[in-house]
Amino acid sequence: MTSGTSGSERQPAIWSAKRIGRTALLLLTGWWTLRLLSHPADGCLLDLANLPFHEAGHVLLSPFGHILHVLGGTLGQLAVPGLLAWYFLARRNDAFASSFCAWWFGENLINISTYMADARAQALPLVGGGDHDWTELFFRWNVLDERSVARISFATRSAGDVVMLLGVAWSLLLVLPSATRSGIVLRLAARFPRAVRLLRD
Numbered sequence: 001m002t003s004g005t006s007g008s009e010r011q012p013a014i015w016s017a018k019r020i021g022r023t024a025l026l027l028l029t030g031w032w033t034l035r036l037l038s039h040p041a042d043g044c045l046l047d048l049a050n051l052p053f054h055e056a057g058h059v060l061l062s063p064f065g066h067i068l069h070v071l072g073g074t075l076g077q078l079a080v081p082g083l084l085a086w087y088f089l090a091r092r093n094d095a096f097a098s099s100f101c102a103w104w105f106g107e108n109l110i111n112i113s114t115y116m117a118d119a120r121a122q123a124l125p126l127v128g129g130g131d132h133d134w135t136e137l138f139f140r141w142n143v144l145d146e147r148s149v150a151r152i153s154f155a156t157r158s159a160g161d162v163v164m165l166l167g168v169a170w171s172l173l174l175v176l177p178s179a180t181r182s183g184i185v186l187r188l189a190a191r192f193p194r195a196v197r198l199l200r201d
Helices: 017-038 049-064 066-088 095-117 133-140 146-175 178-192 193-199
Strands: none
Touching: 017 066, 017 095, 049 066, 066 095, 066 133, 095 133, 095 146, 095 178, 095 193, 133 146, 133 193, 146 193, 178 193
C-alpha cells in the first residue's frame, strides 16, 4: 500500500510568508494614510527616517549656492523614496517595494506641507535651531503672505494625499490572489501595455 499526499498538501500555501508580510505592511500604510488624511500635522513613524535624509540634502547641496542649500532638505527627503521607487521597479522588478516607496514619497509631501504651512508662525521645533527653510524660501520668492502660504501648502498636501492613495491602491492590487491579479494584468495590457510591469511581481 502506497501513501499519497492529500490535495491540500499538494497545493501551494495561499498565504505565504511573503504575502502575509506584504498584507501587514499594506494594512499599516492604509492606517497611516487615513490618519494623515484627517490629521496631517500628526505625522507618522517614517518621519524619523525622513529627518536624516532632509538634513543630508542640506549638506549635499550646500556647494551649489544658498537657495539649493536651503531647498536641499526638501529635495533630499523626496529624492530617497523617489529613487528607491525607480530602483525597485526598474532594477529589481519588485513592484510591491516600489509601491511602498511611492506611498512613502506621498507621505513626505504631507510632512513638507506641514513645514510649509508653518512658514509664517514658525511654531514647529527645528533640529539644532537655525532658520526655517520655508520662511526663507517663501520670503525670497515673495510668497510669504498668508494666502500664498496657505495655497502652496494645501496644494502640496493635496498632492501627497493623492500619491499616498495611489500607493495604497497599487499595493492592494499586488497582494490580490494571483488569478485575480492575472485577470487585471490581461485587461490592462490591452490598453496600457507599458503599465503591465506595475502589477507583475
